[in-house]
Amino acid sequence: MESIVYLYQDHLQEFWNSGQSQCFGAAFEWKGEQVYHVYLKYPQVAPTGYSMPCVFRVVDRAGYEQADREAAAVYAALPAEARRVPVVIVCIFVEEDNRVNSRAFIIDGEQQVEATVKYVPRHSELYTRSKGLLEVGALESKKVLVVGLGSGGAPIAVELAKAGIGHFILIDFDRIELHNISRHICGVNELGRLKVHAVKDAILLKNPYAQVETLAIDINRHLDELERCIAESDLTIVATDEYASRYNINARLVKLGKVGLFGRAVTRAEGGDILRVRPGGPCYACLTGNPIYHQNDEITDVRRARELGVIPAYVSDEDANAMVQVGLSTDIAPINNMMVKLALNELSRGIECGISSLLEELTYDYYIWANRRDYQFANWAPFNNNPKRHLTILRWYGVKLKKDAECMECR
Amino acid sequence: MTYERYQIELGVLQNSTIKPKQYKFMDMNTSHPYLAVAIQTNSLRCYVIKIDLSDNYPYNIPKVFITSPKPLLTRSGGSMLGASHSMHTLPGENGCVRVCHYGHEDWAPNRITLYQIIIKVRIWLEMYECHLKTGRTLDEFLRGANY
Ligand SMILES: [Zn+2]
Numbered sequence: 001m002e003s004i005v006y007l008y009q010d011h012l013q014e015f016w017n018s019g020q021s022q023c024f025g026a027a028f029e030w031k032g033e034q035v036y037h038v039y040l041k042y043p044q045v046a047p048t049g050y051s052m053p054c055v056f057r058v059v060d061r062a063g064y065e066q067a068d069r070e071a072a073a074v075y076a077a078l079p080a081e082a083r084r085v086p087v088v089i090v091c092i093f094v095e096e097d098n099r100v101n102s103r104a105f106i107i108d109g110e111q112q113v114e115a116t117v118k119y120v121p122r123h124s125e126l127y128t129r130s131k132g133l134l135e136v137g138a139l140e141s142k143k144v145l146v147v148g149l150g151s152g153g154a155p156i157a158v159e160l161a162k163a164g165i166g167h168f169i170l171i172d173f174d175r176i177e178l179h180n181i182s183r184h185i186c187g188v189n190e191l192g193r194l195k196v197h198a199v200k201d202a203i204l205l206k207n208p209y210a211q212v213e214t215l216a217i218d219i220n221r222h223l224d225e226l227e228r229c230i231a232e233s234d235l236t237i238v239a240t241d242e243y244a245s246r247y248n249i250n251a252r253l254v255k256l257g258k259v260g261l262f263g264r265a266v267t268r269a270e271g272g273d274i275l276r277v278r279p280g281g282p283c284y285a286c287l288t289g290n291p292i293y294h295q296n297d298e299i300t301d302v303r304r305a306r307e308l309g310v311i312p313a314y315v316s317d318e319d320a321n322a323m324v325q326v327g328l329s330t331d332i333a334p335i336n337n338m339m340v341k342l343a344l345n346e347l348s349r350g351i352e353c354g355i356s357s358l359l360e361e362l363t364y365d366y367y368i369w370a371n372r373r374d375y376q377f378a379n380w381a382p383f384n385n386n387p388k389r390h391l392t393i394l395r396w397y398g399v400k401l402k403k404d405a406e407c408m409e410c411r
Numbered sequence: 412m413t414y415e416r417y418q419i420e421l422g423v424l425q426n427s428t429i430k431p432k433q434y435k436f437m438d439m440n441t442s443h444p445y446l447a448v449a450i451q452t453n454s455l456r457c458y459v460i461k462i463d464l465s466d467n468y469p470y471n472i473p474k475v476f477i478t479s480p481k482p483l484l485t486r487s488g489g490s491m492l493g494a495s496h497s498m499h500t501l502p503g504e505n506g507c508v509r510v511c512h513y514g515h516e517d518w519a520p521n522r523i524t525l526y527q528i529i530i531k532v533r534i535w536l537e538m539y540e541c542h543l544k545t546g547r548t549l550d551e552f553l554r555g556a557n558y
Contacts, residue, residue, distance in 0.1 A: 220467050247470035247520055251413070295516045309472060310515050313494035313501045341452055407521040408469075411448030 003034040003115035005088060005104035009122045011040040012100055015056055022074070027054040027088040036088055036106070036115065044208055045201045052205040053078075054088040064093035071105040072112060083109070088118075091409060138351045140166035144343065145170045145233035147219060147226075149195040150300075151183040151332050152263055152339070153239030154202070158185060159340045161210055165347065168203060169213045170196045171230045179301065183217060183329045218246050227252050236260040237339065237345050241297065241304070243288075247409075250284035253277050254410045258283075259346050263339045265298040268306035269327020270374040272335035274343060274367040275401075281365050282401045292366075292399065295377050300312065300326050333369045336398060338367060364398030412444065412468050423524045434529075447478070448529055452536050460532055461507070462525060469520035475532055478509035483508040483539070486546050497548040499535060510535050 002074045004029075015023060025040040027399045028049035037047060038054050055074050063070045071089040078087065086108035093101045104115045144165050146157045149172040157168060172195045176186050196214035203210050219226040219240075229254045230236055238249050238260055246262060253260040254277070262284055263274040275287050287293050297310065302320045305311040311320045345359050370377040381390035391397060405411065412420075417439070424434060434448045446462040459479035466473070477483050482503070483491050492503035512531040513523060538549045545551040 221472075243518075244467040244470040247469065283521075285519070289522045291520040297516075312496075312511070312514070314496040404521060408416065408522045408524075 001034050003106055004036070004118060005090070005106075005115040006035070006037045006118050006120055007042070007090065007102060007104075008039065008120045009100075012102070013122075015040050016058075016092070016094055016100065021054050021058045024057055025054040025090075026315060027052045029047055029086075034106075034115075034131055036104075038088055038090060038104070038157070041375045044204045050089060052085050053082050055089065056090050056092060059091045059093050060092065061093060064091060064103065067091040067103040068105065068114065069110065071103075071107065074345055075107045075112075087284060089117075109176070126190055138353075139164045139344075142235070143167035143169065143233045143238060144235050144347070145169045145171070145229050146199075146239065147245065148236045148238070148239065148240035149174070149199045150180060150239065152265070152336055153237060154185045154199045154335050154345070155333075156194065156237055156239065156263075156339050158202050158206060159336070160343060161207045163340070165345055166207070166209070167211045168200075169215065169233060170199055171215045171217060171219060171226075171229065172196050172199075173216045173218050183326070183332065223248060223252075227256070229255050230258055230260075233258070235343055237343060238262040239264075239286075239339075241300070242310075245283055250277065251409060254283050261346070262287075263335050263341055265327055265332050265335060266294055267296045267375050269331035270372050271296055271368065271370040271377055272332070273369070274335065274338055274342065276346075276365045276367075280403075282403040283407060283410035286404040286407045287366060287401060289404055290401065292373055292401070298327055298378075299323050327371075332396075334369055334371070338369065342367075362398070364400060366399040366401040368397045368399060370394070412464055416469065420525050421524045427526050429526065429529060430511075446525055448532075450529070450533055450536060452533070452540055454540055456540065458536055460529075462528060469523070472513055472515070472518050473528070474501075474504075474511055475510045475528065477502065477510065477536075478507050482506050486543050497550040498542075499549045499553075 023040065027036045027038045028047040028051055028202050029036050030326065037048055038047065039042055039047060040056065057070065057074050059067065059070050061184050062312060064197050069087060074088060074089050075083070086103060088106055090102055090104045095101065102117050104117050106113045108114055142165055145384050146153045146158055146168065149157065149170060157170065174195050176184065176193050176195060176198055178191065181188060181191070185202055191199045194216050200212045200214050205210055215225065226248060230249065236249060236253060238246055240246060247265065249260060251314055257279040260277040262277065265272040275284060277283055299305045299310060302311065306320065311323055341358065342353060342362060345362055348355060370380055372393055373380050373382070377393065381392045383393050386392050403410065425481055433541070434446060436444065436446050442465060444464040446464060448460050448462070450458045451458060458477055460541055461476045461478045463474040485491055491498060491500050491508045494500060494502050499511040501511050503509045512528050538552045541552055542549060
């Protein structure tokens with residue numbers, strides 16, 4: 001099997017600039033796959049794989065041509081303890097025109113294998129692929145605030161990073177726990193971590209150059225900080241699981257004339273909805289005061305639902321447990337997907353790009369989606385028998401929502 | 412509560428049937444602001460209620476307590492400090508009975524003001540007095556009477 005060594009271009013550059021002829025780094029192997037990632041300094045995100053020592057060596061042209069011998073000599077000179085495990089040795093040759101060449105070897109005692117070297121490019125080259133459809137350069141300067149990093153906010157944040165958004169503020173005071181892991185983008189190896197840190201890492205894995213600020217705070221108790229974050233951001237993603245925080249965000253969006261997207265799943269994730277708050281349009285309180293709106297949020301955690309009063313105090317523990325209605329991740333994905341589309345839409349406003357036509361069509365402030373004909377969607381038409389084109393499942397409906405003239409929050 | 416909202420609430424109360432001497436906003440510049448209201452029922456009995464504004468009012472449903480008489484008792488002299496579906500109470504605090512007024516489903520902070528909460532509590536108190544007379548639960552009175 002071919003061995004592959006990944007080198008980070010900016011690490012190499014730094015090493016070369018330092019003028020050293022040899023230095024130690026660390027390699028991480030995907031065991032059994034012979035794929036190695038080699039680092040000269042701590043990467044932004046904790047590396048994955050099993051660690052092993054690594055030596056970088058600067059060589060001249062002759063040394064480069066006989067790099068296998070150079071590597072063997074470097075290996076032989078290592079202290080015996082370092083040779084107890086396989087070692088990665090990288091020989092670097094820089095030509096007059098500053099072109100960097102490298103050859104890498106995996107050496108384990110008598111065994112020496114040359115690996116194919118691949119480079120992880122620098123910032124400027126990472127997003128060349130998606131250029132054209134989205135104006136990546138323009139999106140890179142945008143800042144998005146994501147409040148709530150559960151099964152909604154976390155994937156939305158990562159998806160926006162993939163699209164090239166360059167700046168984030170993440171807010172959530174929760175930790176990754178067992179009960180929410182099956183629907184969360186983070187894995188069991190991250191149990192106990194603050195969600196803000198885990199999601200920051202997930203963003204940096206997709207865009208190592210993103211600027212991510214994290215705040216593990218309860219916004220309801222830090223309203224000044226919340227206002228600062230909303231004021232600084234181009235868009236606010238509201239993916240929290242309780243009303244007070246949504247209303248607090250709403251009040252500040254209205255006050256500052258900012259744009260926000262409120263997304264959620266309802267009851268057993270049989271559906272969901274999205275509200276877009278824009279200056280002059282209806283606000284979140286206009287929506288919740290409207291008969292079209294269903295108050296029943298998805299309940300995923302008894303303790304929290306009791307705290308919030310969603311499950312009243314007189315409901316027994318047994319009945320309360322029956323009310324926990326965790327939907328499938330796949331039922332939440334469509335809502336997240338639409339949130340991302342609407343977010344990119346708002347962020348691309350005024351920029352000529354490949355999704356400009358969407359902007360002309362996604363003009364509604366409120367969107368509804370049904371996954372299946374349950375609860376509030378029980379009387380919707382079946383997907384496969386709908387000659388009169390009634391409301392049906394698995395498609396988005398835009399709703400013309402009027403501003404509530406009497407609304408105490410935005411009038 | 413923001414200053415703007417406070418002005419709105421004050422405006423609604425001033426234009427309502429509730430007289431200025433019946434209510435008073437208390438400790439407004441502290442972390443535990445509340446509204447105290449004296450309510451007289453049809454039987455001319457007097458009650459004092461406390462609407463707790465400390466937890467992000469109006470975005471969270473405020474807790475409402477009967478601070479006088481303290482503690483309020485059932486017809487048979489039993490405690491009402493526990494949560495009861497049939498009596499429309501939630502767990503009491505500091506010996507005060509807590510009344511269930513608006514639920515999660517019908518709470519809308521942009522339409523509901525303190526005045527409407529006071530009216531709901533007034534109705535609760537009238538039903539409570541019916542309970543004292545008849546022994547029937549509040550739930551029994553409410554059934555059919557969609558208020
Ligand atoms: Zn409004």
